[in-house]
Amino acid sequence: MRSLTSRRYAGASADERRARRRAALVEAGLDLLGTEGVSAMTVRAVCARAGLTERYFYESFAERDALILAVFDEVAAGGTAAIVSAVESAPADPHGTAVAAFGAFVEYLTEDRRRGRVLLLEAHGSEPLQRRRLEALRGFALLTVEHGRPRLGPSAPNETDALLTATVLVGGLAELLISWLNGDLDVPRERLVHHCAALLVAGAAVRS
Numbered sequence: 001m002r003s004l005t006s007r008r009y010a011g012a013s014a015d016e017r018r019a020r021r022r023a024a025l026v027e028a029g030l031d032l033l034g035t036e037g038v039s040a041m042t043v044r045a046v047c048a049r050a051g052l053t054e055r056y057f058y059e060s061f062a063e064r065d066a067l068i069l070a071v072f073d074e075v076a077a078g079g080t081a082a083i084v085s086a087v088e089s090a091p092a093d094p095h096g097t098a099v100a101a102f103g104a105f106v107e108y109l110t111e112d113r114r115r116g117r118v119l120l121l122e123a124h125g126s127e128p129l130q131r132r133r134l135e136a137l138r139g140f141a142l143l144t145v146e147h148g149r150p151r152l153g154p155s156a157p158n159e160t161d162a163l164l165t166a167t168v169l170v171g172g173l174a175e176l177l178i179s180w181l182n183g184d185l186d187v188p189r190e191r192l193v194h195h196c197a198a199l200l201v202a203g204a205a206v207r208s
Helices: 014-035 043-050 054-060 064-088 094-111 113-125 127-155 159-181 189-203
Strands: none
Touching (some): 014 043, 014 054, 014 064, 043 054, 043 064, 064 113, 064 127, 094 113, 094 127, 094 159, 127 159, 159 189
């Protein structure tokens, strides 16, 4: 006898339909969080935007904050993938690598402006989101060390120095991006990318 989860309706199994409902909730959460902010992220509002009942919300998420973190994690994962892909095809020199990586991240944030708000702007309105943002910044710092040090060759600093520098730079660049995305800095994207890439390369020379 076939299990309930293996039965198919309209060509989709129960697991596939559940995954589609979860994806619809995450997309609705991205839209609310990325356009209206944390305060708009109620379970009722998310369900209305996704076209689902609250029953289906709790099928995938224990509470609102679980969805907020799922939205953040999906956006952060996309940013990481954009950086890694850019580095893999970047020029071998440090500046070229930095331009490719930071440029890809900026493009990722600006091709869908909701992403920048989710990753950088909304953390102050949610304690769980603030903690996850700090974890993500550390992850981006580790990513910088992992992909940046090999490009520096013999001049590369030790891993501890590299991580200290990357942590400072990633945090500072995040604040810079917040100002730029908010329109407080009237700087063309290309200039922003090349300036930040120069900072990354210059910081790589710091040793304690």
